[in-house]
Amino acid sequence: MPALAENNKIQVFTSMEEAPKNVSTKKVVYDTKDLNLWYGDDHALKNINLSIYENEVTAIIGPSGCGKSTYIKTLNRMVELIPVVRISGEILYRERNILERTYKVEDLRTKVGMVFQKPNPFPKSIYENVAYGPKIHGIRDKKTLDEIVEKSLKGAAIWDEVKDRLNENAYGLSGGQQQRLCIARALAIEPDVILMDEPTSALDPISTLKVEELVQELKKDFSIIIVTHNMQQAARISDKTAFFLSGEVVEFAQTDKIFSNPSDKRTEDYITGRFG
Amino acid sequence: MMVVREKFEEELNQLQHKLIELGNLASNALTNSLVALENGDIELALKIMEDDARVNIIEEEINDFAILLIAKQSPVAVDLRRIIVAIKIANDIERIADFAVNIAKSAIRIGKEPLVKPIEHIKHMHRLTLQMLSLSLEAFGEEDLTKAKKIAEMDDEVDDLYGQTIRDLLHLNATQPNQSSQITQLLFICRYLERAADHTTNIAENVFYLVKGKRYDLNN
Numbered sequence: 001m002p003a004l005a006e007n008n009k010i011q012v013f014t015s016m017e018e019a020p021k022n023v024s025t026k027k028v029v030y031d032t033k034d035l036n037l038w039y040g041d042d043h044a045l046k047n048i049n050l051s052i053y054e055n056e057v058t059a060i061i062g063p064s065g066c067g068k069s070t071y072i073k074t075l076n077r078m079v080e081l082i083p084v085v086r087i088s089g090e091i092l093y094r095e096r097n098i099l100e101r102t103y104k105v106e107d108l109r110t111k112v113g114m115v116f117q118k119p120n121p122f123p124k125s126i127y128e129n130v131a132y133g134p135k136i137h138g139i140r141d142k143k144t145l146d147e148i149v150e151k152s153l154k155g156a157a158i159w160d161e162v163k164d165r166l167n168e169n170a171y172g173l174s175g176g177q178q179q180r181l182c183i184a185r186a187l188a189i190e191p192d193v194i195l196m197d198e199p200t201s202a203l204d205p206i207s208t209l210k211v212e213e214l215v216q217e218l219k220k221d222f223s224i225i226i227v228t229h230n231m232q233q234a235a236r237i238s239d240k241t242a243f244f245l246s247g248e249v250v251e252f253a254q255t256d257k258i259f260s261n262p263s264d265k266r267t268e269d270y271i272t273g274r275f276g
Numbered sequence: 277m278m279v280v281r282e283k284f285e286e287e288l289n290q291l292q293h294k295l296i297e298l299g300n301l302a303s304n305a306l307t308n309s310l311v312a313l314e315n316g317d318i319e320l321a322l323k324i325m326e327d328d329a330r331v332n333i334i335e336e337e338i339n340d341f342a343i344l345l346i347a348k349q350s351p352v353a354v355d356l357r358r359i360i361v362a363i364k365i366a367n368d369i370e371r372i373a374d375f376a377v378n379i380a381k382s383a384i385r386i387g388k389e390p391l392v393k394p395i396e397h398i399k400h401m402h403r404l405t406l407q408m409l410s411l412s413l414e415a416f417g418e419e420d421l422t423k424a425k426k427i428a429e430m431d432d433e434v435d436d437l438y439g440q441t442i443r444d445l446l447h448l449n450a451t452q453p454n455q456s457s458q459i460t461q462l463l464f465i466c467r468y469l470e471r472a473a474d475h476t477t478n479i480a481e482n483v484f485y486l487v488k489g490k491r492y493d494l495n496n
Binding site: 231260261262268271272274 | 353
């Protein structure tokens, strides 16, 4: 869709100087309001207010321990698996607060896929890895499953490499292929959002670039939130960037602005490698 | 705050020192060009032309070094601006040195013949341009916007002097047509000085861009 891509570009240029919240005409996917999170006594997230827009890539950067992984794990409520966690505030996903007790986590996770730092395919065939999610959601028809598997593998830009060996074990794939398989697995449930927690930190440079290109493709259909330690990666692939430090959002703006002329001295010091 | 990019910091400093060195060479050339004119010193004029090779070499070194820094260090934000601005300022300084060479060539053409009239206005323009060059280099080195802004004011003064001097020389040309060859050279020299001053204004604009991350037009 070249027309849409062009529109996006115009928007990026015209809104460079302004806070993204006030200028975007896109719909908000996630609206985080006054989010606080504690691990026991440790105040890990402090008054987070962030709006994530659809069909954009939002990068979250910051030094180790700044809360960026914690934040992304609150977005699909994975963080509540940790017993000592306490949370206050709101995370609205498509205008509903996912932190409400009545919100079913299963519903959330069919809409929000996640890709982790290290590829973690199931010890099953390539086909079964992708078909697993749809099967759990009740799809049994072989033809439908075949279609989903092909579409997902194509969507993750790995189809051509695996189409002749779908029944082989996924562990036989290279690290980069395994990670793209995991992305295909996330796509198979037709999510709305894909969370990526340092998805390329265990990959070689070529595999990294393939995943980065894939992210650019995927944002046409999905909203993507990516935690990354690689600042050049954030600069290359994201539309907006949030800089986290000590559990706070120091700056959240257009990526072009963050990497050319950030407003906050701490952001400047971090992205230019003066600390961290 | 811990500095973790000491080598990069050191390299950025090296880049800045090279630029100051380039600026000093251009400043010397510009100083000497008027001495050569006033004294009809052809040897000095020839030396200015010869020394210009060194200016060109240093400008190339700055460009190569800047490209290497971008390739190796992936600079962003103010670091990136520092490097880009260094490339642009080096280009402006190189042009200023070229104008000094042009003045030296005019000095050779005029040779030892006495000047048609006292060249007070030209000397004044020359003095201002030299001050602007030195101020622009200070503004860059110290990232001092007050100094950068001062250059814009001085450029207005140079422009006024330029207008006056051109009028004077054209008038003289009408009354002393047998001197038109020398007067033409003096007109050129005025133009060279006015252009050199404009290049120092470019340097000042780049200092603004370096510090503020936005473009400013100091000529308006």
